[in-house]
Amino acid sequence: MDIAEKLELLADAAKYDVACTSSGVDRSAQKGKLGNTSAAGICHSFTADGRCVTLLKVLMSNACIYNCAYCVNRISNEGKRTTFKPRELADLTISFYRRNYIEGLFLSSGVVKSPDFTTELMIEALSILREEYGFRGYIHAKAIPGTSPELLERLGSLADRMSVNLELPSQKSLNLLAPDKSKHDILSPMAFIKQGIEEARDTRRLMQKSKRASTTYLSTRNTAMAKPAREVRQFAPAGQSTQMIIGATPESDYQILNLSSALYQTFAMKRVFFSAYLPVNQDKRLPSNNAVALDREHRLYQADWLMRFYGFDVNEVIDESNPFLDLDVDPKANWALNHLDFFPVEVNKAPYASLLRVPGIGVRGAKLIIRARKTHVLREQELRKLGIAYKRAQFFITCQGKYQGGAVAFEREALRSRLAAPIQGGRHGSRSAKITPGQMSLFDQPQAGALWGGSPVGALGSGPAALKAGAA
Amino acid sequence: MTYKQTPDNIAYLYDGSVEGLFTAVFLTYAYKEDPIDICPKAAHQPRLGQAVRTIETDFALATRVQRGICRVAGYEVFDIVKVAALSDEPHTGMAVYHFIRYCMDARNAYGFSHNRRGEDALAPKIYGAGCGPADINTSAVRAVLHPDVEPVLKLERAVQNERHHMLEFLRFEELVGGLWCAKCNPKASVVPLVMDWFAARFNTQPFIIYDENHHVAGVYEGADWHLVCTDQFTPPPRTQNEEKMQEAWKRFYDTLAIDARYNPELRRHFMPKRLWKNITEVRDMAPAER
Numbered sequence: 001m002d003i004a005e006k007l008e009l010l011a012d013a014a015k016y017d018v019a020c021t022s023s024g025v026d027r028s029a030q031k032g033k034l035g036n037t038s039a040a041g042i043c044h045s046f047t048a049d050g051r052c053v054t055l056l057k058v059l060m061s062n063a064c065i066y067n068c069a070y071c072v073n074r075i076s077n078e079g080k081r082t083t084f085k086p087r088e089l090a091d092l093t094i095s096f097y098r099r100n101y102i103e104g105l106f107l108s109s110g111v112v113k114s115p116d117f118t119t120e121l122m123i124e125a126l127s128i129l130r131e132e133y134g135f136r137g138y139i140h141a142k143a144i145p146g147t148s149p150e151l152l153e154r155l156g157s158l159a160d161r162m163s164v165n166l167e168l169p170s171q172k173s174l175n176l177l178a179p180d181k182s183k184h185d186i187l188s189p190m191a192f193i194k195q196g197i198e199e200a201r202d203t204r205r206l207m208q209k210s211k212r213a214s215t216t217y218l219s220t221r222n223t224a225m226a227k228p229a230r231e232v233r234q235f236a237p238a239g240q241s242t243q244m245i246i247g248a249t250p251e252s253d254y255q256i257l258n259l260s261s262a263l264y265q266t267f268a269m270k271r272v273f274f275s276a277y278l279p280v281n282q283d284k285r286l287p288s289n290n291a292v293a294l295d296r297e298h299r300l301y302q303a304d305w306l307m308r309f310y311g312f313d314v315n316e317v318i319d320e321s322n323p324f325l326d327l328d329v330d331p332k333a334n335w336a337l338n339h340l341d342f343f344p345v346e347v348n349k350a351p352y353a354s355l356l357r358v359p360g361i362g363v364r365g366a367k368l369i370i371r372a373r374k375t376h377v378l379r380e381q382e383l384r385k386l387g388i389a390y391k392r393a394q395f396f397i398t399c400q401g402k403y404q405g406g407a408v409a410f411e412r413e414a415l416r417s418r419l420a421a422p423i424q425g426g427r428h429g430s431r432s433a434k435i436t437p438g439q440m441s442l443f444d445q446p447q448a449g450a451l452w453g454g455s456p457v458g459a460l461g462s463g464p465a466a467l468k469a470g471a472a
Numbered sequence: 473m474t475y476k477q478t479p480d481n482i483a484y485l486y487d488g489s490v491e492g493l494f495t496a497v498f499l500t501y502a503y504k505e506d507p508i509d510i511c512p513k514a515a516h517q518p519r520l521g522q523a524v525r526t527i528e529t530d531f532a533l534a535t536r537v538q539r540g541i542c543r544v545a546g547y548e549v550f551d552i553v554k555v556a557a558l559s560d561e562p563h564t565g566m567a568v569y570h571f572i573r574y575c576m577d578a579r580n581a582y583g584f585s586h587n588r589r590g591e592d593a594l595a596p597k598i599y600g601a602g603c604g605p606a607d608i609n610t611s612a613v614r615a616v617l618h619p620d621v622e623p624v625l626k627l628e629r630a631v632q633n634e635r636h637h638m639l640e641f642l643r644f645e646e647l648v649g650g651l652w653c654a655k656c657n658p659k660a661s662v663v664p665l666v667m668d669w670f671a672a673r674f675n676t677q678p679f680i681i682y683d684e685n686h687h688v689a690g691v692y693e694g695a696d697w698h699l700v701c702t703d704q705f706t707p708p709p710r711t712q713n714e715e716k717m718q719e720a721w722k723r724f725y726d727t728l729a730i731d732a733r734y735n736p737e738l739r740r741h742f743m744p745k746r747l748w749k750n751i752t753e754v755r756d757m758a759p760a761e762r
Contacts, residue, residue, distance in 0.1 A: 047729040047730075049734055099717065100643060100644050371614065
């Protein structure tokens with residue numbers, strides 16, 4: 001099998017992994033070695049579905065001994081099986097990197113023979129990259145549940161980011177869909193990685209301290225101690241992430257967000273990724289409807305951002321009595337509508353944290369406002385110049401004491417109708433079949449009608465039912 | 473404008489380079505004039521009864537402008553001006569000119585952190601006189617909404633975004649003879665801004681980045697890089713391995729798309745179609761050139 005064909009097979013099998021970031025670590029270039037990394041991460045291409053390609057995302061092997069219901073690589077699926085030779089993969093990574101196609105490598109794998117055997121293969125490929133070729137680009141390695149700690153430690157010292165897939169949001173769902181994996185198998189490597197990261201950080205800190213001391217008291221003992229500081233490689237310096245599948249099992253957004261909030265706290269996760277369930281297998285354990293949970297995934301990510309960058313607590317974003325996020329209004333606007341007593345906020349005086357709560361003002365906008373109001377009085381014109389989404393923000397702010405929302409009544413329902421915004425899913429693909437509710441059509445749309453039961457309905461009267469229908 | 477009640481009906485025409493623009497700015501002081509147009513020769517549209525000065529680029533004068541801005545406002549502010557000056561927008565010349573006048577105006581400059589005596593006595597020792605890093609709250613760009621400041625900040629942001637597009641979408645090809653080459657067509661002359669990044673990253677690998685729109689090539693030979701202005705660019709043929717790698721990459725790229733999520737608008741948003749003709753994996757789908 002030639003390398004291009006192998007690459008196609010193993011990339012096809014890996015593409016359902018959502019994480020493709022190269023962020024979290026700044027590593028400068030070094031004379032004579034290839035590569036560097038930037039903490040913000042750099043995308044290098046975008047696929048036809050608009051997702052970014054940052055890393056060479058492939059599986060080491062698509063041969064797997066497990067039988068997880070949602071996975072394309074499960075043992076009961078037929079299809080070509082293949083495995084990269086470690087050197088083959090390292091060479092391919094270097095060739096792509098030199099052409100500026102990628103920021104580095106994202107290496108995952110199906111379980112060949114045993115988790116330990118698979119991890120050894122991965123380690124071999126990564127050590128060729130790091131130690132033989134001196135590659136300083138980004139490497140994301142997936143820890144296979146059930147791998148022994150010694151191997152995980154070695155893997156973590158070669159990779160920038162590690163991740164363990166949570167797969168499904170609860171033990172019950174896991175038992176149902178991934179009978180070979182258990183909660184313990186998944187959580188214990190997470191805890192191990194967290195511990196490894198912390199230990200490596202502490203060691204480096206101590207080393208740097210002794211290094212600094214050696215410049216003041218230049219004794220042989222101190223310089224000898226300082227030496228390894230450069231040689232101690234960090235353990236997964238860009239932290240760890242995880243992902244879970246949304247919509248394959250009946251968990252509510254309330255459960256999912258609480259779980260992800262707990263993950264951020266207990267395991268110091270850098271990211272928790274959500275992956276809208278896409279049916280790739282026929283299985284009676286899986287939901288049979290074909291509707292894509294993409295809109296739900298979108299709202300979950302918005303809620304996730306609120307928790308990570310906007311200082312929201314999970315209880316503020318969602319509560320038990322309304323366990324699902326509103327699909328018409330984004331979570332931040334939803335919070336604002338439920339807490340009208342907090343508003344309006346005076347843009348010329350309010351502290352940063354309060355500005356961040358205003359729909360239409362983001363992190364960049366709030367920082368700019370703080371900077372601009374030192375020299376200028378802010379009114380509508382100035383706010384628009386700063387790039388604030390004034391159309392949304394106006395209902396929640398005052399400028400020098402004057403309310404900006406105009407004649408719109410300051411009450412939940414009136415404001416809600418102004419803030420409601422359907423998610424833009426593009427004009428093509430599975431989310432394009434939407435019709436704005438209440439929009440009148442002069443002609444019947446037999447083609448569109450066929451999608452929801454064959455009756456030739458126009459757009460009028462289709463309402464929310466049509467919203468949920470999606471494409472077949 | 474605080475410096476003159478009515479501007480003179482004069483246009484300053486420069487060659488389109490940053491040095492040319494700075495020379496023009498210097499000469500407005502030398503001639504004691506306040507022109508209403510400063511633009512590249514090619515882009516100029518004369519106004520009724522307008523006098524024209526054609527500026528010869530003079531590196532010595534441009535350097536004096538650079539030193540002046542650094543002295544009054546700090547090198548960080550100069551970096552902002554320099555980046556903004558690379559833009560192709562028609563109002564770039566005037567925006568930069570007004571901003572430099574604003575910086576050099578004694579009444580404004582008094583407030584800049586660099587003109588305050590004694591407050592930061594260490595900075596001149598570390599960075600040289602008047603060349604410390606600017607504090608954002610007292611620097612020349614603190615008044616983000618000032619009519620002389622805001623346009624320059626907008627331009628700078630746009631140029632930085634274009635630079636980032638180049639970091640993302642440059643595609644190097646291996647040519648016969650061991651040279652690597654990338655072509656690009658950015659809408660600001662950003663090649664000088666990306667050279668440091670790629671020189672550090674590729675290190676021992678010599679390469680050329682050629683900008684088709686501005687006819688500028690950045691050349692890195694393994695140690696240092698320099699810029700070359702050229703109208704002609706005929707690279708040697710690609711190696712055999714290069715064709716194979718491009719094919720593998722294209723196959724990888726096509727495989728990654730998930731059909732059920734097809735969303736070309738989103739892709740276009742992140743990866744503008746104007747750049748496609750130089751991006752290996754989407755070159756075939758690039759819009760035809762007019």
